[in-house]
Amino acid sequence: MRVSFTVNGRPQEADDVWEGESLLYVLRERLGLPGSKNACEQGECGSCTVRLDGVPVCSCLVAAGQAEGREVVTVEGLADLAERRARRCAGGDGSGSCASGACGTSGAPLDEAPGVPAGDAWSRAARPQDSQAGGGGGLAPIQQAFIDAGAVQCGFCTPGLLVAADEMLERNPDPSDADIREALSGNLCRCTGYEKIMDAVRLAAARQAEEAAR
Amino acid sequence: MDFLRPASWEEALAAKAAHPGAVPIAGGTDVMVEINFDHRRPEHLLDLNRVEELGEWEADGDTVRLGASVPYTRIMEHLRGPLPGLALASHTVASPQIRNRGGVGGNLGTASPAGDAHPALLAAGAEVEVASVRGTRRIPIDDFYTGVKRNALAADELIRAVHVKRASGPQQFAKVGTRNAMVIAVCAFGLALHPDTRTVRTGIGSAAPTPVRARAAEDFLNAALEEDRLWDSGRAVPPSVAEEFAALCSAACNPIDDVRGTAGYRRHAVGVLARRTLTWTWEAYRGTGRAADERGGAA
Numbered sequence: 001m002r003v004s005f006t007v008n009g010r011p012q013e014a015d016d017v018w019e020g021e022s023l024l025y026v027l028r029e030r031l032g033l034p035g036s037k038n039a040c041e042q043g044e045c046g047s048c049t050v051r052l053d054g055v056p057v058c059s060c061l062v063a064a065g066q067a068e069g070r071e072v073v074t075v076e077g078l079a080d081l082a083e084r085r086a087r088r089c090a091g092g093d094g095s096g097s098c099a100s101g102a103c104g105t106s107g108a109p110l111d112e113a114p115g116v117p118a119g120d121a122w123s124r125a126a127r128p129q130d131s132q133a134g135g136g137g138g139l140a141p142i143q144q145a146f147i148d149a150g151a152v153q154c155g156f157c158t159p160g161l162l163v164a165a166d167e168m169l170e171r172n173p174d175p176s177d178a179d180i181r182e183a184l185s186g187n188l189c190r191c192t193g194y195e196k197i198m199d200a201v202r203l204a205a206a207r208q209a210e211e212a213a214r
Numbered sequence: 215m216d217f218l219r220p221a222s223w224e225e226a227l228a229a230k231a232a233h234p235g236a237v238p239i240a241g242g243t244d245v246m247v248e249i250n251f252d253h254r255r256p257e258h259l260l261d262l263n264r265v266e267e268l269g270e271w272e273a274d275g276d277t278v279r280l281g282a283s284v285p286y287t288r289i290m291e292h293l294r295g296p297l298p299g300l301a302l303a304s305h306t307v308a309s310p311q312i313r314n315r316g317g318v319g320g321n322l323g324t325a326s327p328a329g330d331a332h333p334a335l336l337a338a339g340a341e342v343e344v345a346s347v348r349g350t351r352r353i354p355i356d357d358f359y360t361g362v363k364r365n366a367l368a369a370d371e372l373i374r375a376v377h378v379k380r381a382s383g384p385q386q387f388a389k390v391g392t393r394n395a396m397v398i399a400v401c402a403f404g405l406a407l408h409p410d411t412r413t414v415r416t417g418i419g420s421a422a423p424t425p426v427r428a429r430a431a432e433d434f435l436n437a438a439l440e441e442d443r444l445w446d447s448g449r450a451v452p453p454s455v456a457e458e459f460a461a462l463c464s465a466a467c468n469p470i471d472d473v474r475g476t477a478g479y480r481r482h483a484v485g486v487l488a489r490r491t492l493t494w495t496w497e498a499y500r501g502t503g504r505a506a507d508e509r510g511g512a513a
Contacts, residue, residue, distance in 0.1 A: 001217055019215035019259055020249045041250040043243055043312050044396055058311045061246040063239055065217040066263050164310070185395030186309020 005067045007031060008077025017064045024048045024059035026067070027074060035075035035159045046187035049160035050074045056167045058186075075159035078166055082140035085170065089212070141211075142166045142204045149200035153191035161187045165201045173208055175201070216258045223265050223345075226372060229258075231347040234369035236260040240268065240283040241315035243308070244324045268319065268374070276380055279343075282319025282373045289318075297378055299334035299385030299404050306330050306389050309396055319373045322358065325365040325424070332359070332425030333404030334387050336417030340378045346370040352377065359424035383407035384498035386491035389419070390475075390483045400475040403463070403487035407495045412436070412445050416488070421467035421480045431462035431488065448500045456489050463488035 391397030402419035
């Protein structure tokens with residue numbers, strides 16, 4: 001069957017999809033987006049975490065056909081997502097000032113002045129040389145924070161953690177340690193003992209707050 | 215394999231009637247695991263995500279009507295007041311990612327004895343609304359679980375909603391596992407005080423072939439609370455009553471030894487959870503002033 005949906009702001013079509021196939025398989029094997037990792041295939045590890053209509057889910061447990069017509073954001077789209085958020089916070093979409101402070105721009109500097117319609121970000125995202133396949137552009141603040149805090153070892157769990165942490169900081173810009181632990185409780189890391197990951201999320205939250213106060 | 219995508223409830227029922235072997239998929243958190251691991255190859259997958267009403271709830275009246283696909287996250291966020299036991303149980307389901315997709319309909323459809331929603335639904339006295347092209351019926355939760363991973367659904371029926379009476383008193387849920395997230399219950403226990411009917415109901419998970427109530431324990435406790443006029447006086451439950459209640463809850467278990475725990479451990483742990491949840495709920499009941507009010511009214 002054919003599945004049509006939006007991935008990281010770009011309309012995508014996948015053909016000859018087997019009816020029992022997961023969204024994860026379609027992303028990795030048919031759309032060339034290997035950022036979301038395939039590990040447990042049973043929702044235990046969170047390494048395949050993506051956002052489905054904004055909500056973090058295990059893409060290994062979403063049937064590909066269930067993504068029809070929906071919007072998916074993978075780790076490859078995090079930088080663009082952060083940029084769009086920053087622009088919205090700057091009032092670019094006419095919605096006024098940022099309510100949550102959940103923008104943050106460090107590591108993903110705005111290359112266009114505030115005031116550009118939000119829709120333009122989507123058309124930018126559809127350009128072939130964008131970060132769709134991780135090939136270009138900057139990093140989302142959460143990605144930069146993971147690097148700066150040394151929260152990446154083997155890296156296999158990192159994409160899922162990034163998507164989950166980014167979504168939490170969007171919802172909850174001032175998380176307690178308990179909030180962070182709960183938000184990341186569905187993401188297993190077997191290298192770090194999680195301390196550096198906690199550091200990274202705290203760092204991203206602090207930078208985001210600094211940015212919002214500016 | 216065919217992927218059926220009904221856009222409405224009527225279409226979904228028609229599809230299930232035409233293909234009784236079709237496997238409904240909503241959150242996918244059970245079904246996709248079985249497909250990913252080659253444990254299941256249904257001829258038809260029946261995607262319920264486009265049936266919007268399944269993701270909605272009504273909480274205006276005395277009873278909450280909870281759509282089968284309302285994600286656990288929404289239950290935690292929006293229904294903690296009217297459905298405290300189910301909200302607590304929802305919070306113990308797997309991880310945020312799973313709670314964003316999974317719902318009570320899937321728990322009921324799978325009917326695993328370890329499903330987290332079951333003890334809360336049993337304790338609250340829920341009813342399951344199921345339907346087919348032949349019509350709609352409501353199955354009392356006590357009659358819903360018929361065996362290990364078996365339920366009372368006919369082949370052409372789908373789960374549409376659960377109806378749960380708005381809580382009239384404190385409810386609790388407790389679960390034993392090796393950590394706070396991503397845990398399939400070693401055992402679980404739900405308890406609801408129903409001051410409006412002066413009854414207590416229980417639910418036991420993962421300690422019998424199906425989720426079960428501890429009926430003898432309920433009968434004992436209801437009689438003891440009545441005899442000592444504790445609903446009126448708001449006095450503490452005597453330790454001897456709590457102990458006997460716990461022992462009867464343990465006795466209601468019919469567990470097995472498996473990779474998650476032994477039968478003996480489960481039996482013991484259910485007793486501990488029963489005593490704890492009784493203490494928590496009864497202390498909350500005493501703290502509400504409800505007992506004092508009733509005492510004043512009766513004087």
